[in-house]
Amino acid sequence: MALPLSPLPLRSLRDEASLFVRTARLMQRAGMPMFHPTRIAGGLKGILEDPNDTRHVFTLFESMIGPLEVRHVGHFLESDEGRALFAKRPPVVQALADRDGLRRMPEGSLGRAYLAFVEAEGITADGLVEASRQGRITEHVTSPELAFLREYMRDTHDLWHTLTGYRGDIVGELALLAFGFAQMGNLGVGFLVAVGLLMSAVAGKPGAKGLVDPRVFENREVIVGGLVRGLRARWLPTTDWLALLEQPLEEVRALLAVGPVPSYEPVRA
Template sequence: MTNHAQYSQMHASDGTVVRHPDRPQPRYSLPRAIKNFGLLMKDKEDTSLVFKIYESLPSRNFMPRVKEFGLSERGEFLRRTEPSLPEILDDHAELRKTPKGSLAHAYCDFMESEGLSAAGLVAESERLGRNKYDDLVQWYSERSRDTHDLFHVLTGYGRDALGEQCVLLFTHGQSPSQGHLLIGYAGAANIKKMVWGSKAPVMGAVRQAKATGRGAPALLEQPIRELLKQPVDEVRRALNIPQPTMYNECHRIWREEGIDPYNLLASESSSEPVAA
């Protein structure tokens, strides 16, 4: 098995090292992850806690993925043509020049309606004050972060509580990590508690999301600039991303039960779970 020291000896064709020798060794700590998850449940707007959870549960398959993709012909091409996704994704004026119905238009509509930006997600991750290193790990990690909102658009999962858990489990299907599992499944269990008595298949929805992510090619390994120009439905077909039927069913059932899917979090201000 390749160790971290050996990764520091591997270079891309332009000389960029796979893992910078000064990059700190990841330290696995389940207690620290659980502590930060508890804090996240109290303040779900503090997305810096999400990054702390990921850091506490490093995946042993992460470095092999970075090496395999980063040193591949496709990886080298994407580093040359898409060195920074936020610059591409936040240029809505340029993205709007693509044909109507494109992934770019769907992405702009989503981000503008939610008041989001790729730069905003960058700022949240940088609140941790982590050092940056000139290596493939930095590029791969940032590319994974910057495709998060594209996942929302392509999968059809919204930014409601269940939608976020589904995106996390979809991401786990793409790039397995205990952090995604912890937040995704624990978050789903918390939702079930909040809407106690509801018939909505919450766990079925997140399991479907995980299976969808596993069955789709890794989005971060795709040419994002080119995908943005294509019709969004064609991109979904090409990436084998079906309709989120279980998630949609949860929303349908909740509305029938008088529960607003986008106001589930408000119920936590009460000491009692919402009864369907």
């Protein structure tokens, strides 16, 4: 089966170009330009120094949005599913922070699997919120729709982990980033995945940690597999995750066509 170029179907060239121009102008006016060149190096330097400091991840990703993400943002804003999600504004952080509520969900459900993931990783639903506030370049986005999408993608990140089966180690994060690059096209995301693979291949030494851990490159098939899975899956940004929390995880995986979960040994920083 041929690998699609994007999980989103291509419109006509004229329609794609028109959508791109409208979205790029909206994002520029709202404080989300495609590139912040002066912030790229600082974001990357911070990640290399401490891969666990998520603030720098947000800096890098916002400094390298790029044209592919502009296209995907436009499709979200102008799709029926995206409009419905914006109108609904599901309280993701509130729902995911309610661990007692998650614990009452059926065994084997997406919600219970999410709870098991965050407890195993020692993270909270609002942890990314604080990291994003500290690392973001644009604190206030003036477009309500763009602000919602930015927060929704951030707040559902660990649900993507749960869905795909990638853990919170370096390999799992890079694999999920590769999956996310296929889904949204953020150049900073793709750049970080490439840097991680390159550094672990070229600079990796036995006993090294972080992105220069040689075990990262040894798991390159898992990471590249994230890209392939992301291209073949349904487009996830318009997914109403809260409506799926009580559904069996395996049924949700089949519904969203994420493919089989890979087996690998986690690599911790």
